[in-house]
Amino acid sequence: MEHYSMNLNLKVWRQQNAAAKGGFKLYRVENISSEMSFLEMFDVLNEQLVHAGEDPITFDHDCREGICGACSMHINGKPHGPWYANTTCQLHMRAFKDGDTIVVEPWRANAFPVIKDLMVDRSAFDRIIQAGGYVSVNTGNAVDGNAIPIPKNNADEAFAAAMCIGCGACVAACKNSSAMLFVGAKVSHLALLPQGDPERGSRVVNMLAQMDKEGFGACTNTGACEAACPKEISLSNIARLNKEYLAASFVDNK
């Protein structure tokens, strides 16, 4: 792989706090190595800003290995930027070339209010999980791990849904800011396993009710969420969610 360095123009959303009015600001960074990650490029910019006596850009990030789900930048109109099945922290600068202008915005959704600059509040996701995204089992109640065999296909499918990192890219990509892929992934993960079976009805009903309460929009099955998901969570999880909801609505569930 040939390495190169580049000069870039950045158009970044700045917003002092949730109440303030935000706007784009232009920055220039030079000598950016193609081997850097996108966030390392932001580190360079922030060091520049600190030295210039300006306020550095606030953004969420933590593990920088694509698994914690903290990073959340809308880059050139796409959540997490141009690469397929990727997080912002794993986006590397070889995706760009010398002279590019890159536009960076926060997730935009009513249910994810901006805290500052590119950082948003995603606690709505935690509250959806609180509504039923778990198996009600206290510590110490478990039987032997091999007591209930689970067909490999079911386990694999449950795992594929459970890979969701809760980053919110699905919501950011959706024109309606719907959280159906996030909720569908959790409902599927637990509905596919025998351990999740006893609560499957109340779970799907309560999680969806909470989703609506948080102000997420409706789903129109355009699939923008799936295309933006860094973990390739499949749209079929939304189908399963709808099936689970329909089944639950035929029986008495609150």
Next chain:
Amino acid sequence: MLDAKIPSGRLEEKWTDYKGHCKLVNPANKRKLEVIVIGTGLAGASAAASLGELGYKVKAFCFQDSPRRAHSIAAQGGINAAKNYQNDGDSVFRLFYDTIKGGDYRSREANVHRLAEVSANIIDQCVAQGVPFAREYGGLLSNRSFGGTQVQRTFYAAGQTGQQLLIGAYQALERQVALGNVKMYSRHEMLELVKIDGKVRGIIARDLVNGKLERHFGHAVLLCSGGYGNVFYLSTNAMGSNVTAAWKAHKQGAYFANPCFTQIHPTCIPVSGDHQSKLTLMSESLRNDGRIWVPKQKGDTRRPNEIPEDERDYYLERRYPAFGNLVPRDVASRAAKERCDEGYGVGSSKQAVYLDFSAAIIRYGKIEAGKEGRSDLSEAEIIVLGKEVVKEKYGNLFDMYEKITGENPYEVPMRIYPAVHYTMGGLWVDYELQTNIAGLYSLGEANFSDHGANRLGASALMQGLADGYFVIPYTIGNHLADEIYAKAIDTSHPAFAAAEQSVSDRINTLMNIKGKQSVESFHKRLGKIMWEKCGMARNAEGLKQAITEIQSLKKEFWSDVRIPGGINEMNPELDKANRVADFIELGELMCIDALNRNESCGGHFREEFQTEEGEALRDDAGYMYVAAWEMTGDNNWTLHKEELKYDVIKPTQRNYK
């Protein structure tokens, strides 16, 4: 000598006996007892959830925007448990023995045995929560091997085991939040411990969104705040991982044990330049199938695929035939460093070795061809089948490697190099996980207790969950049973006011320095000192230099750091400054501890103390103790020792040949 309060009796009966006799708190009283949990990784989330289930009033804190993002999530390879599902000779005793030996005989027998005993319960609990572990076609749980063992006892969920276990614990925690048993404080950082009459009574936390300081009372405080690997600046830890909570406790009198025991993980993606902000691990599970090698010829510039088989040095297989590529981490890391130092390193930096999957791809391809009964396949077709198998096992790791390096590891060998990964040292705790301050506990990586001088792979997840699910719910009762007479103390108490004032003063001091250098630049300089002089190999002279350098770095920091922005707002630079200030002080203590320990053991390798073959040379007569440091003033510490007694295992020189 420190007393770890290890129960008497036979090793295998200690924990059962303890559980049978420890004090209990009745349900009505539990509702009146408040517990504060700092950190929501595996240890913190499992403890908060379990204590909430028991009926205690729990407050949990994390600095991330959600408890689900704690760095346990990044653990890849797996979790050990003595289930013996493979019928390959595993047992509680063997897991115990492997862990003690892997830790180079610097951990406590009783703690490690308890860990091995509860390991099986962890798997059961996680399965019950819906953790989707890997399974075989018969529907039963699958296992793989890990370094430092000869059995297959590692449970896993592809390369995302930590994520799946943490989500399990997170969901259990959120359930308790929904039930009102736990109150969750995200984007909060603990900045001081409050003590009244020698007992822990609460904390001062800062709301990172608006900068406000908050007072929280607790009958007990659990520090589950993880390790301190970021003292090296570059490590596999998350950017936010820090020592601050543990360090505040240390400054309030809690002993810090074995700080110099850090684990350098052998298989990480090498540094690519000065811009590097963190390092990425490639799971140890890759050593199951990957073969590590360097060219036999020094400074060989050929591409790896151009180097013929007989010109490759599979140095781990050569030096350690019994364990081969699966030697423990400290051994594998030192061997890589040795080859690179001798000039056999590869890649543009020459600070890397190859991790090669081509043999595994062919081996798996042949097995698949055999399953299909095809003997007519060409080598290319076999390779296609083999790649599919490797993809299923390690696909996400291979993808991650390709995203970072731009190279395809299915075609060319990975380049890897050791990096700081885990810290075995931490707050000193007794058998009950209580520090030397009454009511203050420490769980998971934040404590020092179970891994000795080196941790075996897939044991961190095990320890975090053991502490949180199965140890603390019992041991905390012993303390809280006597607290039922203690009413919750109002946070207007002068001790809370004084603690808050000291935090506020320190933040003001930092903000008013208004110097010229960024927090980041200080952190980088600290990391460089630590990596060069207190890293994979240490010597007395280097450590002495490091101590002087760190002391002057500290002075410079407190006179020339520049923190932009204000106090009463979201200000990540200020958060980072608070953490780096603590890392600088910790760095000095690590060097002092490394200098004190005139032996090599596990992750602590003093160049002066090695065998003729370059292996670690322990001094059991002189250093068979836990070094627990008490802070007695600025740049001043007093050493307390806890003698390590081996009743069951006879320490020998570790041998993986």
